[in-house]
Amino acid sequence: MLRSVISTVLYWSGFFYISHWLNRYEIPILALHGVIDTEDNTGWLPLRSFLSKEQLDKHITFLTKYYNFISLDEAHDIISGRVPKRKYCMVITFDDGYLNNLNYAAPVLAKHDVPATFFPTIVYQNQQQPFWFDRLDYAVQHNIDESTTLVFDGDQFEIDTTDKQVFKESLVKLVGAILGKYTNDLDLTRDVEVFIKGIEERKGRSLLDIYQNDKCCLAMSASDINSLAADPLFTIGSHTYDHIRIGPLDDNEVLEQLQSSKQMLEELIGRSVNHFCYPCGSYNERTMQLVQECGFSTGMTSDDGTNVPGDNLFSLRRRSLSKDIPLAELLCITTGTLDIYEKLKKMIRQLGR
Numbered sequence: 001m002l003r004s005v006i007s008t009v010l011y012w013s014g015f016f017y018i019s020h021w022l023n024r025y026e027i028p029i030l031a032l033h034g035v036i037d038t039e040d041n042t043g044w045l046p047l048r049s050f051l052s053k054e055q056l057d058k059h060i061t062f063l064t065k066y067y068n069f070i071s072l073d074e075a076h077d078i079i080s081g082r083v084p085k086r087k088y089c090m091v092i093t094f095d096d097g098y099l100n101n102l103n104y105a106a107p108v109l110a111k112h113d114v115p116a117t118f119f120p121t122i123v124y125q126n127q128q129q130p131f132w133f134d135r136l137d138y139a140v141q142h143n144i145d146e147s148t149t150l151v152f153d154g155d156q157f158e159i160d161t162t163d164k165q166v167f168k169e170s171l172v173k174l175v176g177a178i179l180g181k182y183t184n185d186l187d188l189t190r191d192v193e194v195f196i197k198g199i200e201e202r203k204g205r206s207l208l209d210i211y212q213n214d215k216c217c218l219a220m221s222a223s224d225i226n227s228l229a230a231d232p233l234f235t236i237g238s239h240t241y242d243h244i245r246i247g248p249l250d251d252n253e254v255l256e257q258l259q260s261s262k263q264m265l266e267e268l269i270g271r272s273v274n275h276f277c278y279p280c281g282s283y284n285e286r287t288m289q290l291v292q293e294c295g296f297s298t299g300m301t302s303d304d305g306t307n308v309p310g311d312n313l314f315s316l317r318r319r320s321l322s323k324d325i326p327l328a329e330l331l332c333i334t335t336g337t338l339d340i341y342e343k344l345k346k347m348i349r350q351l352g353r
């Protein structure tokens with residue numbers, strides 16, 4: 001809330017123009033996930049924030065006044081120094097390969113002639129199972145009416161259903177704690193399934209029962225990915241085979257995830273797959289090296305920030321855009337105005353000591 005107020009002041013005072021100009025050669029890469037149609041949503045909405053197609057349209061319409069949208073290939077060429085730097089460039093990426101990317105996001109992007117890169121995960125292409133965090137989201141929303149305590153691996157988690165924001169915070173905390181307990185996400189997926197089944201048994205409601213028709217969480221099939229790839233505006237990148245964090249894995253396991261996903265996507269779309277996105281932003285020096293050795297030309301992280309020529313292509317920073325925010329705040333984030341504001345505030349505080 002405070003950020004929105006500050007952003008509004010920074011926007012209407014014109015202060016953002018200074019940072020927009022100062023950062024004119026910095027390239028923000030937006031990281032989005034699902035895009036939904038609020039009127040066509042199978043009767044439920046994930047607590048995890050997804051943009052609506054109307055919000056995406058509004059954001060792109062606004063941002064085109066300040067930025068030139070370029071493809072990830074073009075951004076790669078600028079950051080690597082292969083071509084001269086350009087002012088006010090921006091890139092859009094979508095993680096996880098939801099079918100709603102094809103149904104709702106792609107038409108909006110095509111309408112504005114905005115390129116984008118999509119990062120599907122191979123294992124979900126058969127559309128037999130949802131991501132565990134989506135299944136958990138559905139399970140807590142449809143099987144728990146009143147605030148309750150869930151136990152996972154001996155730890156207790158309060159699920160507070162009193163209001164949607166608090167409910168969401170409970171879920172975020174639970175998901176974060178589950179992720180924190182594991183270094184191998186294949187073990188996590190196996191254990192968390194038992195935990196989710198326990199919640200589903202309370203009322204017998206599971207995302208699995210509606211998954212095939214679910215507009216929010218159904219993954220793109222192989223032919224959906226092919227439809228997306230057929231549009232020259234769009235690029236397909238890899239997000240591993242199993243959507244697992246590769247940071248903690250040994251070299252062979254990382255290579256298996258990278259090579260199998262790259263090869264399968266290339267066979268599917270008939271083009272080379274050059275971009276990679278680290279699931280859950282998990283990466284380190286070794287994984288960056290392996291991503292490069294596997295023939296990828298970039299690696300997307302979840303680290304917040306922008307990119308300039310000369311930056312490491314295998315640890316590109318992104319700006320997360322998973323929820324609807326006021327346009328003034330959106331611009332203050334992408335132009336780095338809020339970063340400058342935070343730095344100034346810190347400097348003033350230190351001078352005052």
Ligand SMILES: [Zn+2]
Nearest residue numbers: 095096279280
């Ligand atoms: Zn992901």
